[in-house]
Amino acid sequence: MFNDNSLKTTRLIEKIEKIAVSAGEIVKRHYSRGVANVFKSVRQVATDADKESEQLLKEGLLKIYACGFYGEEGGGDISHHGDHWIVDPLDGTENMSGYPPLLAVSIGLLRDGKPVLGVIYDPIHATLYSAQEGEQVRVNGEAALARTQVDPAKAIVALDFSSRMETRPQTLQQLARVLERARAAKIFGAPALSLAEVAVGRLDLFFRPSTKLSDMVAGICMVRASGGKVVDYGGRDWTMDSEGVIAGSTQMVEAYLPCFRQA
Known part of the structure; x- marks a missing residue:
């Protein structure tokens, strides 16, 4: 089970990052060969990539840590108490059918309603972002040196x-x-x-x-x-x-x- 100390172990975040990259490979494969959109509502679409990616995320993350799980496609229960994986298996679905090539797999962990962990992977540009509460943001494994505009x-x-x-x-x-x-x-x-x-x-x-x-x-x-x-x-x-x-x-x-x- 996760606790405050285990959340900050390098080995654990690396496992989550690998799951994000694996889901991103699914997204990239579908993007490369083209996808057909299915409308979830009048203005929201989904693809086979969304569904395949979410299934991989759910299986992989719950194997690491069995807690609540909510996915963009499959839904789930969310409460203000306890731990919950919150995932978007394909952020930017509208971009799958054309330009710009900006797509992401997003994995977050809510603890008692508060975001305490985040991993985001851009499979088209092979860019992996990760962060944990109280730790530096990392990009492709290296500490990010954020530039701050003050004007x-x-x-x-x-x-x-x-x-x-x-x-x-x-x-x-x-x-x-x-x-x-x-x-x-x-x-x-x-x-x-x-x-x-x-x-x-x-x-x-x-x-x-x-x-x-x-x-x-x-x-x-x-x-x-x-x-x-x-x-x-x-x-x-x-x-x-x-x-x-x-x-x-x-x-x-x-x-x-x-x-x-x-x-």
């Missing part, structure tokens, strides 16, 4: 739209206010990757109206492990019940928060 006017801000149509007018208004201050804005279509890039300092801020746990847990652990701040649109510390997420350095979050507090 809000020079910030590169990433965002992601929700599939919920009712949120989009508000997101566009927020984006318009952000663009009055920022140097540039980007949409990756893979929120886990956006959060990982905030953690290592290649993006300065990320925001999104929807906070699906499968997209968020691993990346939020990374941002916080890097010394960053993650809040909801009201400026309160992010929790698993939050609506809306803003992640970045303390300075950037505070500088851009007024963009989200306006009606």
Whole structure:
């Protein structure tokens, strides 16, 4: 069973990283040969890669540690108590059918509702991000030396739209206010990757109206492990019940928060 000490063992995190890479190989194989989308809802799609990747993740992670499990495709039970694996077997499914080639496998661990471990793997660019509460963020096994931009006017801000149509007018208004201050804005279509890039300092801020746990847990652990701040649109510390997420350095979050507090 995991405990605070075992979570921080190098051997354990390496096992989780290997599982993420194996799932990423499934994703990359499907991406290389092309995939057919199946609509889960009017605006959400899934592929065979999602399902195969999640099955591998579930089997591998529960073999390491049998606790709660929630997957983007298969669902599961989540509570505010105990430990729960939270996985997105393929973040960026919309990108599977074309450009940009930005995809990720995301593995997070929630402990009593708090993200304490995160592993994110970008199989197209063979980039592996990992973090644990109280430890440095690592990229491909090496400690990440995060670059921190302190000037809000020079910030590169990433965002992601929700599939919920009712949120989009508000997101566009927020984006318009952000663009009055920022140097540039980007949409990756893979929120886990956006959060990982905030953690290592290649993006300065990320925001999104929807906070699906499968997209968020691993990346939020990374941002916080890097010394960053993650809040909801009201400026309160992010929790698993939050609506809306803003992640970045303390300075950037505070500088851009007024963009989200306006009606």
